[in-house]
Ligand SMILES: Nc1ncnc2c1ncn2[C@@H]1O[C@H](COP(=O)(O)OP(=O)(O)OP(=O)(O)O)[C@@H](O)[C@H]1O
């Protein structure tokens with residue numbers, strides 16, 4: 001069966017891309033396989049992975065979330081000022097709540113007002129970013145407590161704490177989306193919202209909760225980000241929105257809704273990060289980096305389509 | 313009809329993963345005949361027709377048209393040979409209008425400025441209106457398809473197939489499943505007209521009474537195999553059923569009429585502007601209450617309003633004597649209602665998901681009270697229903713989209729049978745289901761009623777409505793115009809009310 005071989009290749013195409021990338025990079029750049037670089041790559045990938053999970057869930061419900069980067073900035077800036085002036089715990093809680101709130105508002109705009117996810121979250125993107133600027137008034141906050149810095153830049157046995165945190169979040173989200181009735185309903189909603197609603201699922205609530213979860217994940221990523229940077233300012237996180245879409249697509253979650261999932265996005269985000277890290281090490285200009293990411297997205301969509309046609 | 317053979321299929325086979333859909337099937341079609349293709353759900357009828365119309369590729373076998381062997385590798389090939397098809401499931405673009413759908417890919421053009429070809433809108437719409445008139449539908453060709461009812465969509469599909477130039481063979485895969493008497497009559501007169509023009513029609517339907525009316529010869533398939541071809545005139549329906557299912561079905565409609573219990577669903581003066589007005593009815597525990605009417609009479613709209621899917625302007629709904637107002641279907645489900653919708657692909661199923669996942673979709677809370685899925689439990693439940701409803705499938709782990717139409721419908725049924733609903737609304741429950749399976753489903757419905765459930769059954773299958781219902785309401789233009797008990801229901805009187813003639817005894 002020649003088809004089976006092709007099917008197999010397509011199924012594991014991403015895994016192979018990843019391995020080829022790893023081998024190529026370690027051959028091309030001696031700096032790649034150093035401990036600091038690997039730790040750096042993992043740290044970078046962690047944050048992208050977390051926001052990409054949110055994006056993936058939005059895309060699985062047939063939506064998109066363009067406000068991730070700005071919600072990340074707004075929640076982390078406000079959290080930063082509270083962490084500095086009051087307490088770490090309070091700052092973290094407020095930061096997470098702001099993320100939840102922004103996400104819920106996105107969900108409500110989509111379900112109750114009937115805006116498309118694109119429009120609703122695009123509006124939220126401007127508003128959250130604007131509020132962050134207003135709040136910070138052009139200043140920066142830096143120099144956090146050691147305790148807070150531990151979450152984003154600490155290490156356990158030489159491995160970045162971020163890696164453990166991402167593993168934890170991955171396990172929780174995988175369980176939630178693949179093993180619970182809630183997760184099943186997310187997929188059902190994304191596949192056929194009308195049939196799901198007629199089966200007695202409160203689909204409005206599903207959509208709102210997914211966007212709320214998105215906001216929460218953006219806030220978590222934001223907190224870890226400022227902890228890692230040891231600074232917060234209003235313009236952080238601008239890349240995250242587009243990069244998380246890229247990671248989701250590269251991972252193999254298509255735009256049609258109801259397919260793909262967070263497990264795939266891990267791979268997508270790691271490939272993305274490695275690609276960018278590798279090109280940095282090879283001193284490739286950032287223009288070419290952007291174009292390369294675009295190329296990989298298209299390649300990934302091509303793999304996706306071809307394998308679908310093969311399955312029919 | 314002449315004896316001249318126009319189309320010959322020889323030794324066609326087709327294998328899907330896990331299923332041999334067609335095994336060495338042959339078929340002869342004469343010029344100008346209506347050739348009926350009969351077989352149980354999953355027998356391979358649609359697959360054979362999809363091969364003939366270039367949707368699927370055959371694994372082996374030959375096709376001859378006018379005595380010459382032809383290769384059909386795409387829908388285009390088939391159309392060029394004059395083979396048109398009306399598919400079992402709709403293939404319309406919801407956000408385009410009727411004309412754009414009908415002329416998709418063959419839009420009339422004219423020379424525009426600078427000699428470039430541009431879309432000739434005027435011609436397209438006028439041609440389309442003409443076509444709609446032949447089909448006998450009174451619709452503006454600029455209406456978007458998504459705003460059409462299911463029967464109207466079906467009529468558009470029919471118009472689309474008829475728009476093919478040089479038509480020689482017209483395949484109709486269950487064209488009447490969504491239609492009521494009026495449209496079926498229109499369709500039959502179209503078929504007769506095309507027949508007299510020498511066009512051959514391959515006709516698939518599970519409605520046995522239609523075969524007698526419109527068919528010339530019948531070919532029966534069973535489990536992907538050719539069983540035989542017989543002339544309609546000389547073959548009684550019981551014989552056809554025996555060929556098809558391999559056993560006799562003596563009593564299709566089996567009902568134990570019991571003394572009904574208290575009112576489970578009561579609807580008072582329900583109105584929704586432009587859809588229905590002052591609708592009053594009740595369904596008691598242990599009753600099956602049939603709703604008959606033409607398409608657009610408002611039956612489905614009433615059901616959707618009760619279920620919270622659509623809004624209504626005035627009136628009251630009571631469940632077990634308690635006033636309720638459902639803003640969304642999830643509230644209706646909490647009040648132990650269930651709605652089996654008429655459009656299985658858009659409303660009843662999540663076709664991307666697996667069979668077993670669809671079966672439990674409306675009962676997730678009941679089956680997994682802790683909110684945690686269990687693959688094994690899911691499989692067990694699905695397997696139970698596969699046996700109970702005799703669903704033709706390799707196993708419970710297939711994507712629903714790969715099932716035959718009737719088997720998809722059985723999955724929708726399974727999904728609602730699994731719930732704990734006390735009040736069930738069945739909108740065209742046996743749409744596309746074969747006679748054998750119908751008998752089983754009727755028995756199930758009888759059991760449901762016996763166990764005290766209240767069933768509101770909307771159906772365009774008049775024998776089914778009469779054979780199964782305790783009482784029958786007839787709707788016409790958004791109003792209930794008559795009520796019959798099962799003792800005094802007569803086919804003729806019901807139809808007269810349904811077409812707005814009232815009681816013309
Ligand atoms: N795309 C597909 N992939 C896999 N299996 C398929 C596919 N299409 C059809 N089948 C299988 O092939 C068999 C024949 O299906 P087909 O649709 O031809 O039945 P049918 O006679 O038209 O039934 P119905 O009366 O229910 O419409 C079924 O077992 C079905 O599950």
Ligand SMILES: [Mg+2]
Nearest residue numbers: 358400716717
């Ligand atoms: Mg079929």
